[in-house]
Amino acid sequence: MRRNRTLVLAAGALGLIVLIVLVLPVFLPSVSATDPVHRLLPPSAAHLLGTDSYGRDVASRLVSGGRASLGLSALITVCAAATGLVIGLVSGFFRAADAVLMRVMDAWMSFPAIILAMALAISLGASLWTELIALTVIFTPFTARVIRSRVLAVASRAYIGAARVSGMGRWKTLLVHVFPNVLPLALVQVVVLAAAAMLVDGAMSFLGLGIAPPTPTWGNMIAEGRSYLVTAPWLVVVPGVTIMLCVFLLNLVGSALRQAVDPRARTLHELQRLRTRTT
Amino acid sequence: ATQNSGTDGPPVRGGNLTVAVPTDPQSLDMVANPGQVTAQIGNMMYEKLFEVDRDFTARPMLVDNYTTSQDRLVYTFTLRKDVTFQDGNPLTAADVVASLDRWRKAHRTGQLVSPDIDSITAGDPHTVQLRLKRPRYPIIDELASPGTEIYEAKNLAGLPATGFGQDKAIGTGPYKLKSWDIGQQLVLQRYDGYKSRSEQDWGGQAGAKHAYLDTVTYKVVADQDALVNGLQTGQWDHAMPTNDQYESLKANPAVVVHNLPGGNENVIIPNFTKGSRFADPRARQALNLLLDKPAINAATGGSKDLTIETGAFASPDNKSFYSTAGEDVYRQHDPARAKQLLAEAGVPAGSTVHIVTTNSYPEFGKWAVLLQDELSKIGIQTKIDTYDFATMLGTLTKDPAGWDLTTLFFDSALTSPAQMPALTLGTLNGSSSAELDALLAQFNASTNADQAKSTVDKLQDLTWRQLSVITLSQSRLYAAYSPRLKGYDNFYRIFWNSWLAP
Amino acid sequence: MALLELDRLSVGLVTEHGDRELVHELSLDLAAGRTLCVVGESGSGKTVTALSIIRLLEFVAPVRTSGQIRFDGEDLTGLSPDRMRGYRGRRLGMIFQEALDSLNPAQRVRRQLVECYPRHLREQAEAKARALLTEVGLTDTERVLNLYPHQMSGGMQQRVMIALALMSDPDLLIADEPTTALDVTTQAEILALFDRVRRDHGTACVFITHDMGVAAQVADRIAVLYRGKLVEIGDRDEVLTAPSHPYTRALLACVPQLGVSRREGFPTISEALLDKGEVATETLVLPPHEHPVDGAPLVVDGVSKVYGRSGRSLRAVDEVSLEIAPGEFFGLVGESGSGKTTLGRMISALETPTSGTISFGAHRCTPKGLLGSEREFRRATQLIFQDPQSSLDPRHTAARIIAEPLRELIGLRGSELDSRVTELIAEVGLPADTAGKLPAQLSGGQRQRVSIARAIAAEPSLIVADEPTSALDVSVQGQVMNLLLHLRRTRTLSLLFITHNLSLVLSVADRVGVMYRGELVEVGEPEQIRLAPRHEYTRRLLAANPELPRLPEPGLLNR
Amino acid sequence: MTRLLLRRLRDLLVILVVVGTMMFFVIRLIPGDPALAILGPTARPADVAALRSAMGLDGSLWEQYLSWAGHVLHGDFGSSITYHQPVLGVVLEHIPPTLTLAVLSSVISFLLSVAVTSWYAVSPRNPLARALDRLSALGMAIPDFWISLVLVLVFSVTLRWLPSSGYHSLFTDPVQALPALVLPLVVLVIGQTALFVLTLRESMLGELPLAYLRTARAKGLSESRVMLRHVLPNALMPLITQLGSNFAMLVGGIVIIESIFVIPGLGHLLMGAVSTRDFPLIQGVTLFVALLFVLVNLLVDLSYAAIDPKVRVS
Ligand SMILES: Nc1ncnc2c1ncn2[C@@H]1O[C@H](COP(=O)(O)OP(=O)(O)OP(=O)(O)O)[C@@H](O)[C@H]1O
Ligand SMILES: Nc1ncnc2c1ncn2[C@@H]1O[C@H](COP(=O)(O)OP(=O)(O)OP(=O)(O)O)[C@@H](O)[C@H]1O
Ligand SMILES: [Mg+2]
Ligand SMILES: [Mg+2]
């Protein structure tokens, strides 16, 4: 039951963050209104989290930046995890597809990501969608490879043969027997992707490939605050801690979910609990 | 931080000075590569006929003395006799002719000066004659400008436009190239055969040069944080950090922080090309009225010490070019009027202004954001595209009407209009005009400083009328260095006559 | 003093709905150098008891134990994990029921065998490993040492498992059905080996088995478990000849015997009768053949399978030709590692033959793969895997596993599907609550029955059954056999029945084939094989078949 | 084995051709060219064109491509536009720092993640092990430049224990090289270890219920041995994949780390080449990164075979 409590708590906290991010900006002043006189103020009653180098209120930027960051990170995670999962499953399970798909992934991955992102951003124009496409393209092969390696191991188990004897089609076997076995790993990938997406977004903005200023994202807030690390540390610490908090919560939700999708993990959990209690 | 005073003690010979530079010089050919780092390292290695002193006034360097004909069309330069290149060959007139010919063809300033030049010829091995088609007042200043370094003639034969390689990086200066790990560091070494001029030090790049340091190592440090950290931990002795770092470095007792002469002119560049929102002069006026320059400077300048609130295109240190004409226009600020003017110019509230800028210099992005904020206050929307520098240039030139505003800064210590981007920007934003050309010709035809100065005032005034650039301010540069560095003139990265206290 | 004493040992499973007792107040003891055979119903808690003694159950299932397990006077239940570890291996050795899953799939046999020895004794250990492998009948030691578990036949895996347990000469050996996957000749060798070990090292042995013949051969004492309780314990002869508990009596009555035909049905234990304390066996009366036998024969034509590349290749199946008529019950016996499973896998098109063809009706398996519609083929042909554990998806419940062919091949859905699954679970003699359990929560026999239920679900016309009853007690075995016989009576069903149980196959098959080193050396009717074996290996097989001592007449049992 | 190698060699060629070709065209799609980058905003179009032609950038894209490809086939990667030196030499000079960092950080993170995960697996009740395991996810969420700067502030600027930046070859100058490597390695290791721990923990959890562990325990092996010798090797596959991918990413450019710690590596070189549009250099770096990448993946695949015999056999 502890498992459920963590799940509920972590999911609740995440939900709360999402809610704040969605609702609060409506009541906050413009995030792009600059006020050079009040720049780089430390946190105070007027500016809960201080102000940045333009004199903008960090708290309102944090909240409204969450929209782009969480939204983008969620979209990227979903897209990259889904495509990576599909490619990984297919190429791990179908030998014929594997040769081709994995070589494509290799070529894809060995192409420097910065240039890929630049080319995309410039040919499509820098925007949220470009960034989404670019990051999805960059992250997909990583997920695909990791998933594939697990699929390879699962595919050699005897129950895959048994499914064949039971007349199950290859694709359905993939879905019913292989997929659940790689799902926990996929959940880990989701956490990894979400964390990476939230951070990489900053690097993308830095390269001018991300969401255009002054729209804040947690990533570009960190990137912008970078030069004030010593004089105004809150500029980096605040969004940084927020990202870490979200990743941590996501991680909790991820492992709780894993137990929910995997009956064996449930048993293990019980076991660990018993072991920690006795002796 | 302590100020470098005159109490440096007697010079000490020996040692290595480590200097942080933001990029690899990439090429040591100052004609083919007009980059800052190339110039600053090159100034240690090469010499020109004339060099600027601390006040940016041209002083003879390789020239022993020179005469000007009555009609101001023929200049005869007598070269110093004992000068040798770092490979031991003596400096001859042929070298000067070859170098200047290449400058005329391949260097931007040279190309602008060239139409006025009739010929450059060697008289005897130690005299060079420069014939002009018409009198050109700033010609000596231009011969002291980057690109006119004297290389050996044999090294210049048959060079491609991309310039020479490091094997031909040979000059007459007090330091010569020792080693170069691309992208990592470049080491200069004292040239023992250097013959100094006999004058007292004129400061800047002119006068007597004594190479006290054995070697000078230029380390490539692109990252600002690394730059400052390395300075604090003694990884390097000298750096020129960004203005953001100024206050904290100034507060640090372990480093000396000192202003450098000259600086940068920070500009917003409106696009004159038809199709741009600022093709109409009223729109440009509106922009000028809209910009709250003090506020922008406060948010981006780093420190009051470093910001000069002036609309001039030259630094006050650059006495012959500093002009306060048009200052009233610079100080105008009236957003309401701006809104109205914009509407009149066909840019009503709700339209979108396209700003193209670069993240290669952090200030640019900031100006763009502040600009965006001010435009949004009068109901104008903005689309900001931030690229790396090369992409920005590519974007600006590929589609000349596809942008409205961009941001740049220019060196404000340049000594002739031909060198000044603010006056030669026509290729980029279509701001050239007959009036400007006439003024430039007038300047060249000046016969004395007063005449020249009055033309400079007109040029400055014209700039503020046309608004080919909208100057936000002048930023001063500063150097931060180890207290061990003595004798340093606080002049960019000039390290002859400097030594390290033991 | 007894070496091992169980004192009111209870093992309870912790679940969300409270504890469920798997073993209830079990008390028994065993002296050094003696062998205790544990027999009993499948799922009665034999494995649970064994794992509790060596305290390995707590790693895989959340359990609570009460009572005492005294080994050499020390109560094992109270030991710290560290001290308990000291007992494992050197003092307590264990042979696990499912060999394949119990070997590390990524390590060669060599490493797994010598592992428990310290590094400086590795050479000694390897010598010992070689000796043991030879002793368990794996004479090709060099090859075997270099194999990975999945490259070995079921019997080979089991023998490696045995060698592994004997590597450190334990004082007490717990052997959980150690010979189920072995042909009787090899089994005889293994039993002899156990006997030798017992004499040489004074090793005591808890020997779990379903084979009464084996029990009769090795046991000093026999314990009978039924539904988690010890119902009877005593000297071998006493238990075998004068069983006191009705369950024991019934169990003995179900044991197949050479020369007794069971073609008309096997006796099984009726729980209802048992509860009343009466004669607890009943024999199903099969319906008469009520339909014409039609359909196509299975024709195996000169099929070979070669593993490995040239140089180190192995002919697992060598030019086997064979025909099974529609409705025929064909028994296949043979030496362990002789290629039976490989042949079965080729017939069910999980493996392509290196040469030769297999045809079944319109379907043909050739070196190029399966020709024709795979779905049709699967409807017609089913395979019961030799190792049930690894052939069951660990994440699927028993019900879901059984439902799979029903959905895929027959297209059943919804309540129809549910009711058919429930039916099948009952048909193979599993309790209804099995439906919701995961494979890891089932006993070996229960898993095997899930696997059988899956195979018969689609009502195929050919079943390749690879040792389908090896982990079942004789009563359940009877039940399963009855089910197969019943199916054969009501529809056309051909069976390729691979087994090591000679008594069983000879009492029921129409024809029996004997494989030896990849070749099919003899095919004949059971009587002919039994009475007039032609091949030398067949004769050895028959000689090694363990038999029960002459049982008292059934009438006596009912007294 | 030889078959695998031959096949990989073929794949390698295909990938190099594909990546090289793609890169050739992609970088030319991006606005801006080297001549413009050198001459600056006030240059006249004619001068830009002249310089461009001197750089060999005139002619149609196809002509340029064919000439470049032809030279590459003869082992000539051209000459860097900015550095005026053969691309091959420039790239080779920048490989050691990147490779040193990538190899060391991968190895350390790998060992560390294995240690943390196994420690937790062996003693789930140890609070420190548990905390390390739980908190590992955070490692991924820490911005790398942030942690870099903090570490530099603490260990270099304040405590003066370690240099704040710099690179020296490990082979020629280990005494100076090691201290300078510490901080960048720590930063890389934090992020990677976090990722590895997550992956490995997941895959080890998947192995824990398997029956072969029972056998291992029945041999009397200590719990740590069970984890290290049995669970771990079987759980390593996804981790090794992750390691391979990550290594590839490191080789492709640890731009931020390289610039903060002033390490003249490939990422730094590539970024510089991109900003000056040094086409031949970009192409050269890309080909080398792709080459390294494929080689690393070959290693990864070979280690699959070493770990999972079933993969090898089929
Ligand atoms: N890990 C587990 N989780 C839950 N239930 C279990 C677990 N292991 C065994 N059981 C249950 O305990 C009972 C006894 O199982 P056990 O394996 O001891 O039977 P067994 O006597 O060895 O049978 P067989 O002869 O079929 O192997 C079975 O009903 C089984 O379902
Ligand atoms: N995948 C494989 N790779 C290599 N050799 C194999 C493979 N599968 C089986 N073998 C070998 O083929 C031979 C026959 O194995 P098979 O499993 O068919 O025997 P079996 O008759 O079923 O034996 P058992 O009665 O012990 O189950 C064995 O020597 C085994 O080592
Ligand atoms: Mg059992
Ligand atoms: Mg078999």
Ligand code: NI
């Ligand atoms: Ni719980």
